[in-house]
Amino acid sequence: MTDHSENLALWPAPLASGAVDATVTVPGSKSVTNRALILAALAADPGWLRRPLRSRDTLLMADALRSLGISIEETVSSSSAVSGLPRGRGESWRVIPGMPQAPATVDVGNAGTVMRFLPPLAALAEGPVRFDGDPRSHERPLGGLIDALRALGARVEDDGRGALPMTVHGAGSLDGGHVEVDASTSSQFISALLLSAPRFNQGIEIRHTGRTLPSVPHIRMTVDMLRKAGAQVDSPDSGGEPNVWRVTAGALLGRDLVVEPDLSNAQPFLAAALITGGSVTIPDWPRRTTQPGDELRRIFTDMGGRCVLDDRGLTLTGSGRVRGIDADLSDVGELTPGIAAVAALADSESVLRGVAHLRLHETDRLAALTKEINSLGGDVTETADGLRIRPRPLHGGVFHTYEDHRLATAGAILGLVVKDIEIENIATTGKTMPDFPDLWHRMLSGESD
Structure with missing residues (x-):
């Protein structure tokens, strides 16, 4: 895991002023x-x-x-x-x-x-x-x-x-x-x-x-x-x-x-609704799909959200409470960074299993998540095949991304409810979602697509 932060600009993660309420059209898969x-x-x-x-x-x-x-x-x-x-x-x-x-x-x-x-x-x-x-x-x-x-x-x-x-x-x-x-x-x-x-x-x-x-x-x-x-x-x-x-x-x-919308890239926007007690709709969510991101409906429901799939798309509404989760993510490893960020804000411990292979992704995602969440006051430990996350009060700081788009969006999720988080190299989201910063600001302003 290599950190190249010294030459990369810091992006002040926007803080949500209240419950997020927006419709966000995510790009293709x-x-x-x-x-x-x-x-x-x-x-x-x-x-x-x-x-x-x-x-x-x-x-x-x-x-x-x-x-x-x-x-x-x-x-x-x-x-x-x-x-x-x-x-x-x-x-x-x-x-x-x-x-x-x-x-x-x-x-x-x-x-x-x-x-x-x-x-x-x-x-x-x-x-x-x-x-x-x-x-x-x-x-x-x-x-x-x-x-x-x-x-x-x-x-x-x-x-x-x-x-x-x-x-x-x-x-x-x-x-x-x-x-x-x-x-x-x-x-x-x-x-x-x-x-x-x-x-x-x-x-x-x-x-x-x-x-x-x-x-x-x-x-x-x-x-x-x-x-x-x-x-x-x-x-x-x-x-x-x-x-x-x-x-x-x-x-x-x-x-x-x-091409269907990228359901994994919908994760940070759905997470925003979950952790702020708001509501976010993702248009064109397919009723039948082979995309692993469809599992977000089940996972975020287990963590306290309510999902409705209808003609408008998928709407996730948060309850104001985020629950910890014990989950095998071996089939949906790419969702782990976003789930870890939400789990760090939950009211109980989470255990994420089955994702040892994430050590070989864009960066060693397990080591990176542990280091960065802990640097903000969190309590995350690596296990043989995943993470154990004990929620703690978090504070501001620099969230490094290691040139990994999923780390960047995980930091943005935390920044919604934790003041003064700065994300290093938000541009790395261009790997799969070049418009992420603009979409994020539009969501927070309540603009609908």
Whole structure:
């Protein structure tokens, strides 16, 4: 965990003057956008993404695909420009697929989806594709994916690091077939192989060999999107063998896809209603979704909120009381920073379990949350697989973010009810939500979208 705070501006976290009452339209899902881009790039005909997320992670994915010879055209409807909708709400991306081209260089930034989803696609190119990114990206696990690609017939040069930088030497095709993968450090290893598998000569059969498998809903999202693109997928959820996924080789369909709102990015706004005893509505909340963020309805209800899903969207109303929680978050690890912030303001102890893998995310999230909440007077201790949070009166101070967007929004949640919190590098929210500071201020002013 590296802190680069010395050169980064501090953002005074706004204090809520009372109960928050607002409607907040959050941008599109990063997880859906980046999966859709891969599937569209591999399709047999052009496709459209409507309302894609436009953020650092998704622009890195789009630029990487362009470097591999895939055409992605961006358009903004004239009506959205006139109405003043947030950028992305009226935006569409047209993806014109083609065989991946090499040589190429891919900048992954610190995006797990880019560094993991693209190497299997790059193996279909004919020539070298080099992958590199931010310094933190060199510390994030890739070994399981690299080993799997080699077992499937790809040549990968990583100097034995099992991490970036690396070069995939594509041969124009990949045999595919059976492969064993330990995805206990990242479910993205499985999603990465599944997304490109329809283009492998023999498809794929993946067997997960690790003891645990984090973020299973993200794999379900991958499978669901593959099926909607015309792929034949056999998975544990459809009556298949536990820990085994099979994809048959075949053509993918170009789709016209409207990207759902990013439900995980709705978390800080819903948390604002919970901790201030207010009410926040998120429009366009889907009634059926594979996004892990949908679990916020259950989790924040357990913590004292009341959720209503109707034609307006999802509305969370706080009761003025926040309860502690004992929860296994292994399927929804990305929600942990926001839940930890809310738990630090609860009236009883919380235990968050099943998230040891967060030590390998954008930063060591467990260590970072412990250090930063405790620096404000909190009482957080790390456990083997999570956090124990004993609420204490908190005071102002600098909340460091370690270039992690989820840390930044967790600090903003605390700043709603704790005076004089300053957040280092709020701009890091641009990874998945570039408009966060503006959306936050608009929520507090009661503006509705």
